[in-house]
Amino acid sequence: MANFTKATGIKDWLDQRLAIDKVEKVMMSEYWIPKNINFLWAMGMVLVITFALLVVSGIFLLMYYVPTVDEAFNSVNYTIMREVDFGWLWRHVHGVAASVVFLIIYIHMFTGIYYGSYKKGREMIWISGMLLFVAFSAEAFSGYMLPWGQMSYWAGMVITNLFAGGSLHADGLVEWIRGDYVPAQAFLGRFFMLHVLLIPLAIMGLIGLHFGALRIPHVNNQEGEEIDFDKEAKKYLDGDKAGSKVMRFANDFMSKDMMVVGVYLVFFFYLVFYNYGFAMDPVNFDPADGLKTPAHIYPEWYFLWSYEILRPFGIDLGLILFAFAQVIFVLLPFLDRSPNAVPANRRGLFAIWFWVMLVNMIVLTAMGKLPPEDPFSTIGFVSAVLFVAQWLALPIITSYEKKV
Amino acid sequence: MKNKEPLILAVVVVFSLIVYYLVEPYAHHVMHKQVESENFVYADLPAITKTGNVANGKELVMGAGACTGCHSIEVAGVAASMDPVSAAGAYGVNPPDLSNAGVVFDAKFLDALIKNPAEALKVSHKFDESKGQMHPMIPFYGAGGDIDQEVADMVAYLQSIAVSQEELTPKMAYENACGRCHAVGYEKWTQIGEKPKFKYEKDSLAFDIKVLEYQDSLKAYMGKLPPDLSMYYRSRGEHFILTLMENPQNHLAGTAMPRVGVSAESAEKVMEHLKDAADPKRQERAEIGMNVMIYIIIFAIFAILWKKQVWRDLH
Numbered sequence: 026m027a028n029f030t031k032a033t034g035i036k037d038w039l040d041q042r043l044a045i046d047k048v049e050k051v052m053m054s055e056y057w058i059p060k061n062i063n064f065l066w067a068m069g070m071v072l073v074i075t076f077a078l079l080v081v082s083g084i085f086l087l088m089y090y091v092p093t094v095d096e097a098f099n100s101v102n103y104t105i106m107r108e109v110d111f112g113w114l115w116r117h118v119h120g121v122a123a124s125v126v127f128l129i130i131y132i133h134m135f136t137g138i139y140y141g142s143y144k145k146g147r148e149m150i151w152i153s154g155m156l157l158f159v160a161f162s163a164e165a166f167s168g169y170m171l172p173w174g175q176m177s178y179w180a181g182m183v184i185t186n187l188f189a190g191g192s193l194h195a196d197g198l199v200e201w202i203r204g205d206y207v208p209a210q211a212f213l214g215r216f217f218m219l220h221v222l223l224i225p226l227a228i229m230g231l232i233g234l235h236f237g238a239l240r241i242p243h244v245n246n247q248e249g250e251e252i253d254f255d256k257e258a259k260k261y262l263d264g265d266k267a268g269s270k271v272m273r274f275a276n277d278f279m280s281k282d283m284m285v286v287g288v289y290l291v292f293f294f295y296l297v298f299y300n301y302g303f304a305m306d307p308v309n310f311d312p313a314d315g316l317k318t319p320a321h322i323y324p325e326w327y328f329l330w331s332y333e334i335l336r337p338f339g340i341d342l343g344l345i346l347f348a349f350a351q352v353i354f355v356l357l358p359f360l361d362r363s364p365n366a367v368p369a370n371r372r373g374l375f376a377i378w379f380w381v382m383l384v385n386m387i388v389l390t391a392m393g394k395l396p397p398e399d400p401f402s403t404i405g406f407v408s409a410v411l412f413v414a415q416w417l418a419l420p421i422i423t424s425y426e427k428k429v
Numbered sequence: 430m431k432n433k434e435p436l437i438l439a440v441v442v443v444f445s446l447i448v449y450y451l452v453e454p455y456a457h458h459v460m461h462k463q464v465e466s467e468n469f470v471y472a473d474l475p476a477i478t479k480t481g482n483v484a485n486g487k488e489l490v491m492g493a494g495a496c497t498g499c500h501s502i503e504v505a506g507v508a509a510s511m512d513p514v515s516a517a518g519a520y521g522v523n524p525p526d527l528s529n530a531g532v533v534f535d536a537k538f539l540d541a542l543i544k545n546p547a548e549a550l551k552v553s554h555k556f557d558e559s560k561g562q563m564h565p566m567i568p569f570y571g572a573g574g575d576i577d578q579e580v581a582d583m584v585a586y587l588q589s590i591a592v593s594q595e596e597l598t599p600k601m602a603y604e605n606a607c608g609r610c611h612a613v614g615y616e617k618w619t620q621i622g623e624k625p626k627f628k629y630e631k632d633s634l635a636f637d638i639k640v641l642e643y644q645d646s647l648k649a650y651m652g653k654l655p656p657d658l659s660m661y662y663r664s665r666g667e668h669f670i671l672t673l674m675e676n677p678q679n680h681l682a683g684t685a686m687p688r689v690g691v692s693a694e695s696a697e698k699v700m701e702h703l704k705d706a707a708d709p710k711r712q713e714r715a716e717i718g719m720n721v722m723i724y725i726i727i728f729a730i731f732a733i734l735w736k737k738q739v740w741r742d743l744h
């Protein structure tokens with residue numbers, strides 16, 4: 026048994042039992058971050074804050090939301106929006122945050138790709154991040170079912186239909202997922218459970234893993250420079266704060282995080298109060314009606330690129346390519362054969378690969394929402410083929426890359 | 430080392446705005462039919478050339494076989510001959526009370542409506558006299574004099590008994606223009622009126638049954654039950670609703686929904702009522718939004734100052 030002495034104060038009492046000094050050092054003051062970074066490195070904190078906003082607003086909404094097919098729509102649009110004080114505020118915060126969180130996730134992802142932050146020991150950061158992306162996608166989809174509007178119902182119908190596997194006709198699997206022949210009470214009930222319990226738990230666990238994965242390889246930096254963290258940390262602790270290449274996570278980096286968060290929140294609350302329409306599809310303000318298919322069915326903007334990879338092809342090939350698009354990003358650290366972990370602009374062909382990928386995904390996103398008619402379907406088809414071709418080409422172009 | 434942050438920020442902002450533009454304004458522009466507003470001028474209807482005589486109009490409106498055979502005019506002491514449920518059973522939809530018709534509806538529209546309802550309402554595709562499909566409202570064929578003068582007199586009378594434009598509330602405008610076909614559940618409005626608070630459940634259920642009976646007649650008359658408009662302001666938006674009211678055929682060719690014929694001012698009031706139903710907290714949102722923005726900008730300023738202070742030692 027450990028040796029406990031009479032505590033000199035509350036801090037000491039806690040320190041003897043929880044080692045709070047050590048925890049503080051590990052997590053904050055001696056968690057070393059390179060200085061050569063830009064504001065894109067604060068996206069992690071921006072995501073934490075957005076996730077916190079989602080959890081808090083979600084808790085308030087959960088108090089009044091009724092997960093039944095008869096009451097769900099009214100509990101959201103009448104009870105929460107009209108009867109409950111500030112219910113409208115929590116709903117708009119939740120809806121806007123759910124959309125904006127994906128914007129930040131994509132910025133965070135493309136930052137990682139651009140700076141090569143998935144290589145040389147940082148593979149688990151990337152993989153855990155992509156698992157978080159999957160979990161957030163499932164969370165967004167299940168949450169979208171809950172207001173039980175027209176788009177909830179029909180998106181639920183379309184997406185669960187994908188599990189029939191095209192020509193495999195696994196209709197039994199689709200019924201098993203829905204708990205019924207069509208989306209109905211059983212479907213709403215289980216997606217409610219997934220949205221408020223199981224997936225949030227998974228997300229919180231994955232956030233822990235994602236942070237943990239950062240600990241040993243440390244955060245990457247703007248030039249891909251390999252830093253001797255022990256040496257630089259010693260320099261800092263010896264008083265040469267300006268000469269050291271690293272800084273403390275708190276308060277040094279934290280102050281920059283908070284600066285970016287501050288500016289981000291101005292943007293975020295502007296959207297919540299003055300421009301929330303993009304996050305709340307008008308079609309979903311019509312109650313679910315299984316006998317009336319909306320003229321256009323489309324997912325929320327953050328799923329459009331993968332939806333457009335599914336859409337231009339026949340059902341079987343479409344599903345295969347859709348599945349390919351879902352998993353391929355996870356494999357990035359292994360498909361990139363180059364030894365260089367430096368920014369894309371110093372990697373020759375990879376720089377072109379990066380910008381084409383980014384622009385092409387924006388094209389896919391736009392085409393995914395536009396009606397499937399020419400010229401949009403042709404552009405979508407070409408873009409989808411290009412997307413697949415780019416991933417097939419990645420191992421080849423990166424294996425020819427010269428060491429910089 | 431050169432500061433790359435402004436460039437990086439510009440790249441992030443530009444790409445985000447491109448995505449936003451393509452997915453929101455552009456995609457919606459492509460997906461939805463563009464219908465321009467005609468500003469409720471009803472250019473297809475002839476202008477009223479005669480000056481109406483109120484006293485003569487009263488006689489015509491109240492006369493045998495004229496308006497009051499079917500319509501009530503409560504301000505003039507003419508009660509409805511049937512309750513709404515029986516009236517809907519007889520006509521398909523409850524004929525409106527005319528007390529405020531003169532202020533809610535455009536004068537030119539009323540004039541055309543009295544002479545030829547199916548034309549003015551733009552439902553002649555549904556009511557073809559040659560096939561024996563009569564519109565339930567019978568055209569006024571004249572009382573023996575100049576029909577243009579007579580109808581102008583009737584319109585003048587209806588205008589004289591109506592409340593003034595200032596006194597017309599958004600709720601009244603809605604009830605007159607839309608309320609006999611479209612319920613607004615979130616405002617407790619049914620097609621037969623506002624549902625009162627009942628002490629006994631039996632009475633409440635009896636009221637609901639009346640509503641259902643009314644809706645059955647309406648369904649048979651219109652082809653389907655006209656939708657509840659509680660959330661229409663958010664599901665369709667202001668422009669769609671106004672242009673639909675103005676001429677439903679512009680949006681849905683062949684629809685059974687008649688042209689409503691409201692004046693531009695009344696259309697604004699109807700819109701106001703639908704906003705009250707679908708977005709009742711918009712004032713509160715604007716006020717709180719301003720306070721939150723001020724607070725968060727102050728927070729951002731402090732965060733920037735804190736960063737500058739901490740980083741002073743790091744360079």
